[in-house]
Amino acid sequence: MTEIISKNLNFSYDNKTKILDNLNLTIPSGKFSLLIGPTGCGKSTFLKLLAGLYPKYAGKASGKIDLGNLKKAMMFQNAGEQFTMETPRQEIIFALENLQVNKNEYEKRLHKAVAFTKIDKLLDQKIVTLSGGEQQKVALAVLVAMNVDIFLLDEPFASCDPEARKFLIKKLANLRDQGKTIILSDHVLSDYEEVCDDLFKFTGKKIVQLTENEKNNLLQANNKKANYTFSIPNENNASVFTLQNTEIKQNRLLLKQSKLKIYKGKTTLITGPNGVGKTSLFKALTKMIPYSGSLTYKNKEIGKLKARKYLLQVAQIFQNATDQFLNITVKDEINLSKKNRKNKFFSDDKINEALAYLDLANHLDQVVYSLSGGQKKKLQILLMLISDQEVLLIDEPLSGLDHNSTKKVTHLMRESQKQRKQTFLIISHELEGLAEWCDYRLVFNHQKLEYVNK
Amino acid sequence: MNPSFESFLVLIISLEISIKPSLVTNLLIIIFALIYLIIRKIKIKSLLTLIFVPFIAAFTIFATLFWFSPKPDLYYALNLSTRVYVYTLTISCVTIDTDETKLARSLEQNIHLPSKFAYGVLAALNIVPRMREAVQQIRTAGMMRGVYLSFWSPVLYFKAILVALNSAENLAQGMESHGYVEGKERSVIIPIPVKKSDWIISAVILIIVNISLFMFK
Numbered sequence: 276m277t278e279i280i281s282k283n284l285n286f287s288y289d290n291k292t293k294i295l296d297n298l299n300l301t302i303p304s305g306k307f308s309l310l311i312g313p314t315g316c317g318k319s320t321f322l323k324l325l326a327g328l329y330p331k332y333a334g335k336a337s338g339k340i341d342l343g344n345l346k347k348a349m350m351f352q353n354a355g356e357q358f359t360m361e362t363p364r365q366e367i368i369f370a371l372e373n374l375q376v377n378k379n380e381y382e383k384r385l386h387k388a389v390a391f392t393k394i395d396k397l398l399d400q401k402i403v404t405l406s407g408g409e410q411q412k413v414a415l416a417v418l419v420a421m422n423v424d425i426f427l428l429d430e431p432f433a434s435c436d437p438e439a440r441k442f443l444i445k446k447l448a449n450l451r452d453q454g455k456t457i458i459l460s461d462h463v464l465s466d467y468e469e470v471c472d473d474l475f476k477f478t479g480k481k482i483v484q485l486t487e488n489e490k491n492n493l494l495q496a497n498n499k500k501a502n503y504t505f506s507i508p509n510e511n512n513a514s515v516f517t518l519q520n521t522e523i524k525q526n527r528l529l530l531k532q533s534k535l536k537i538y539k540g541k542t543t544l545i546t547g548p549n550g551v552g553k554t555s556l557f558k559a560l561t562k563m564i565p566y567s568g569s570l571t572y573k574n575k576e577i578g579k580l581k582a583r584k585y586l587l588q589v590a591q592i593f594q595n596a597t598d599q600f601l602n603i604t605v606k607d608e609i610n611l612s613k614k615n616r617k618n619k620f621f622s623d624d625k626i627n628e629a630l631a632y633l634d635l636a637n638h639l640d641q642v643v644y645s646l647s648g649g650q651k652k653k654l655q656i657l658l659m660l661i662s663d664q665e666v667l668l669i670d671e672p673l674s675g676l677d678h679n680s681t682k683k684v685t686h687l688m689r690e691s692q693k694q695r696k697q698t699f700l701i702i703s704h705e706l707e708g709l710a711e712w713c714d715y716r717l718v719f720n721h722q723k724l725e726y727v728n729k
Numbered sequence: 730m731n732p733s734f735e736s737f738l739v740l741i742i743s744l745e746i747s748i749k750p751s752l753v754t755n756l757l758i759i760i761f762a763l764i765y766l767i768i769r770k771i772k773i774k775s776l777l778t779l780i781f782v783p784f785i786a787a788f789t790i791f792a793t794l795f796w797f798s799p800k801p802d803l804y805y806a807l808n809l810s811t812r813v814y815v816y817t818l819t820i821s822c823v824t825i826d827t828d829e830t831k832l833a834r835s836l837e838q839n840i841h842l843p844s845k846f847a848y849g850v851l852a853a854l855n856i857v858p859r860m861r862e863a864v865q866q867i868r869t870a871g872m873m874r875g876v877y878l879s880f881w882s883p884v885l886y887f888k889a890i891l892v893a894l895n896s897a898e899n900l901a902q903g904m905e906s907h908g909y910v911e912g913k914e915r916s917v918i919i920p921i922p923v924k925k926s927d928w929i930i931s932a933v934i935l936i937i938v939n940i941s942l943f944m945f946k
Contacts, residue, residue, distance in 0.1 A: 323902075328902050349906045351906070365830055369907065371908075372915040378917075417907060611874060614875065
């Protein structure tokens with residue numbers, strides 16, 4: 276049987292700190308392998324090495340990687356950055372032309388890939404207009420159409436809702452049963468128990484395979500389904516946002532809400548399937564896209580408010596962390612946020628403490644764009660907590676964070692919200708760590724938002 | 730019509746009318762281009778934009794050469810200002826038939842332009858809407874942190890360039906991860922044919938334009 280072998284593999288970005296140190300690892304082919312490890316440990320780097328993109332595009336490597344002549348393709352952490360063409364159909368055509376596939380074969384493969392990932396409705400839409408979760412599905416469809424032997428997937432479900440996640444994991448297991456090799460990195464370990472063959476863990480610049488027992492313990496521990504309960508808000512409570520006959524459209528109608536209040540000083544969790552319009556709702560609340568009907572902030576129509584003043588009170592933590600950054604180094608970013616402090620909650624000491632707590636204290640002089648995905652996310656959330664807005668719209672705060680970082684980030688958020696009585700609106704597919712302290716839960720589905728109690 | 734043929738035809742006509750002045754030819758081309766655009770069901774709004782936006786340039790040229798010139802020459806002024814319309818309208822005739830994807834495919838298949846250029850340009854064009862969105866996002870992100878980035882702010886462009894550079898690098902990796910290898914042969918799934926009619930139409934149009942150029946002043 277062919278195996279994926281790395282021999283004496285070393286890798287570093289800057290010659291100083293090694294990401295991989297003399298790694299000897301064998302990953303079996305035709306199996307479902309899961310790669311885990313804390314944020315910033317080098318999971319993406321390792322996958323890009325396997326994909327042959329590194330050291331061509333970044334860093335220095337020595338040693339050997341042998342894929343045993345198997346064809347491979349990779350899906351990036353940020354799927355949106357991976358497309359050359361305008362629509363999913365065009366992208367699949369582009370990829371298959373690269374592989375010198377003929378027209379008949381293309382049609383078969385397109386059909387298969389579309390049915391496999393259920394993206395028939397997205398096929399001719401512009402990729403830029405798709406939601407994060409939809410883009411991830413499309414990226415997977417391209418790989419399926421390419422019919423490669425090794426699927427390298429870097430946190431492929433980070434923006435997927437639980438149903439889509441379960442569905443895609445099952446589908447990947449099907450692919451494995453057809454003889455494909457799946458190598459996948461993820462922070463969330465639920466739903467893998469029955470499908471994962473081998474579990475690999477990053478520990479100190481090396482990757483080790485866990486024993487069958489360790490693997491089962493880890494996956495089972497993560498498979499516990501917690502039941503969360505929420506209260507239903509009293510309609511007479513003070514609200515920050517009020518929706519009345521509000522409609523939001525992006526290509527298609529996303530929201531049609533006759534009446535809804537979002538309550539002041541509370542944390543409201545918003546959940547719903549991929550592409551339902553959660554991020555678009557935030558965009559309407561931050562004046563990035565128009566709406567029709569009435570949408571008010573403290574009884575004033577948002578459309579008529581001056582953006583400059585309004586956005587100092589209502590800010591968003593974007594899904595994509597780099598969108599938030601305005602400066603170059605971590606220190607510059609922290610200093611900028613310090614300028615906007617209105618109260619003493621985040622004193623200089625407290626900020627330093629928080630930086631150490633989030634393992635960012637040693638990265639102060641680093642360029643923000645060179646931080647790992649998880650480090651960026653942690654920094655981004657800290658920055659926005661420091662500049663204390665009254666309302667924070669938080670879009671997928673936990674994507675790309677390992678268990679430990681999730682705990683720390685949610686702890687900071689919770690503390691900040693409780694002590695300053697901020698209003699939080701959180702979009703998240705990941706409930707663990709959040710659901711315990713969110714006051715209300717809004718479910719977004721079928722163009723409507725509705726409070727639920729569980 | 731084949732996109733490459735159409736583009737080259739427009740290019741040749743534009744070059745010819747730049748070298749040999751003929752007001753009548755300019756007007757004929759403008760009339761035929763307008764008729765063609767209407768047949769192709771151009772939106773009224775786009776048509777009006779096509780007429781009024783170049784008018785600023787055409788009017789400026791006309792004013793300079795006719796009212797503000799020491800030796801006003803009506804023919805010369807009209808000739809140069811109508812050229813503006815010839816360029817914009819003929820190019821619109823190409824763009825109304827072709828989207829960039831089709832043009833890139835045609836350049837790759839018919840003209841045998843290296844795929845690196847065809848898809849490189851295409852990918853770059855696809856970044857444009859992303860850039861537009863990025864600029865809006867950067868400004869919003871700035872306002873949320875008390876930084877107002879005006880449209881001439883260097884920070885805005887610094888960030889925008891960073892986004893572009895980052896996208897460009899990811900794009901190269903993205904293309905490669907989807908099987909693209911520079912210089913490697915690619916198959917054709919959507920063929921862009923070169924028909925006999927493409928040759929005939931191009932030849933006829935060129936002949937007519939040339940006759941008109943040399944017959945009429």
